[in-house]
Amino acid sequence: MxxxxxxxxxxxxxxxxxxxxxxxxxxxxxxxxxxxxxxxxxxxxxxxxxxxxxxxxxxxxxxxxxxxxxxxxxxxAGYAPHYPETPVDDPAMASLRDSLERMLTAYEPYPALVVNGHYEVQAANRGIAALLEGVAGHLLRPPLNAMRVTLHPEGLAPRIRNFHEWREHLLEQMQRQLALLRSAPLRELYEEVAAYPPPEGGTERRGGGTSFALPMVLDHRGRTLAFFSTIATFNTPMDVTVSELAIETFVPADPETAAVLPTLLP
CATH class of the missing domain: 1.10.260.40 (lambda repressor-like DNA-binding domains)
Structure with a gap:
């Protein structure tokens, strides 16, 4: 970045x-x-x-x-960098990877994933895999990008019932990061996904009937699922890579979604 x-x-x-x-x-x-x-x-x-x-x-x-x-x-200032930047797949990161995998597994059946600073998915649980059914194969090839998968017309976009609101939320999130980091790769990703055409027949209806947070409302196997999204990062990171990891979890926004999720796991 x-x-x-x-x-x-x-x-x-x-x-x-x-x-x-x-x-x-x-x-x-x-x-x-x-x-x-x-x-x-x-x-x-x-x-x-x-x-x-x-x-x-x-x-x-x-x-x-x-x-x-x-x-x-x-x-x-003329000094050497203080913080290392260790790839997630480096052997030195084995304990971190193990901890993240345990966390994601423990969160099932609720969907959860880990992304880096470019929204490339580093790990995901079976709850995420269930939601990605029907997404075009080219969007699922590594490195899978969470923003592309969500906003692309061949991704989740046609199934997101409040797509315009959710798209606005994601683009604003990326804009806040760009204001802080001024990252060329992130800027390129933003311009790419912002230019995607909206899905045909998309609705701007807010789902869930709640006012305290915007849910993502998704059609899945003939059912309507609603999720609140939460994002967690590491406190006091000592590595550049770790500082840019984000753990995103999707909390059921209604009892119906909570009841259905266990039946969706492969």
Missing amino acids: GSVAADASTGVGPLLRHWRERSGLSQLELALRADSSARHISFIETGRSRPSPEMVLRLAEHLAVPVRERNALLTA
């Missing part, structure tokens, strides 16, 4: 100013949080002072900078 360092500036100072302004903090407010001085923060932002790697990481922590972008800040 790309970083803001590539297009925001040639130095760490303007990058830190970008993150500070994005957080809505003044130089004094940031200085007080980071046990520094407004003068020193000003010198860093204008390039008159080079921050130590410890200071870069301290400021990034108080500015809630994503882990990948913290590495970008360090690189812009």
Whole structure:
């Protein structure tokens, strides 16, 4: 995934100013949080002072900078990245994979999956597999992408009864990530899925009759299923890959859906 360092500036100072302004903090407010001085923060932002790697990481922590972008800040300051980026299939990630698989299995019969920062599915349970019945084969070939599968006309889109609302929700979610990460691959994915034509006969009717959260309402085997979606991430991740993993679970939005789900597992 790309970083803001590539297009925001040639130095760490303007990058830190970008993150500070994005957080809505003044130089004094940031200085007080980071046990520094407004003068020193000003010198860093204008390039008159080079921050130590410890200071870069301290400021990034108080500015809630994503882990990948913290590495970008360090690189812009002339230092080596602090956080490794280990592929999920690396042997070093075996315990993580095992933990995720146990979690997904324990969540059955409710659907659950794990995606990376580009929405590529890293793991999924049988509940997800049941919902993907009828999806075109080319969308299921690795790397399976959750956004493509959901919004493509040959994916789940024709079966989502409140497609226009659900599409808007997903695109807004991607826009929030782009505002934070400025990732070229994520931008390309967004432009691709945003350009998909809507399914014929799609309805904008909100399903479920609830007001506290938007459900995804799906036609499946002649039944109507309704789900609320929840997303979980890792606290204090120490690896770029782990920081960008998201565990999405689908909670039945009505008793009918909860009753049907156990019968759908293969």
